[in-house]
Amino acid sequence: MARIITCVGCGQEKQYYARESCSTCYERWYHNGKPEGGPPQPKSNDECRAMGRKTIVFDRDKRMEEYRKLTRDDGLPREIAAQKMGISDRTVSRYEKALRESAESPTRGGST
Numbered sequence: 156m157a158r159i160i161t162c163v164g165c166g167q168e169k170q171y172y173a174r175e176s177c178s179t180c181y182e183r184w185y186h187n188g189k190p191e192g193g194p195p196q197p198k199s200n201d202e203c204r205a206m207g208r209k210t211i212v213f214d215r216d217k218r219m220e221e222y223r224k225l226t227r228d229d230g231l232p233r234e235i236a237a238q239k240m241g242i243s244d245r246t247v248s249r250y251e252k253a254l255r256e257s258a259e260s261p262t263r264g265g266s267t
């Protein structure tokens with residue numbers, strides 16, 4: 156029963172979720188303590204999306220680097236590193252895979 160509405164939160168044509176909003180905006184509204192005026196406006200949809208993506212990538216790189224340091228530089232076992240960082244086994248395997256891949260295909264230049 157998909158219903159397309161112009162979302163009151165982001166102004167985009169989206170699938171109706173609740174309160175004249177898309178699910179994203181509804182959740183934003185909900186997590187903001189259900190303000191009377193409806194969902195708080197995103198800065199702009201594109202800006203919002205771009206920022207979100209950047210933050211996620213940045214954060215992941217940072218955490219992966221932290222994980223790499225713990226397991227490689229400090230020589231900690233995976234489980235301990237995972238515990239220290241509060242990450243799940245699944246995240247650990249993802250980091251391991253990414254680290255292996257980057258080790259197998261090192262970026263060119265720089266090293267002697």
Ligand SMILES: [Zn+2]
Nearest residue numbers: 162165177180
């Ligand atoms: Zn919306």
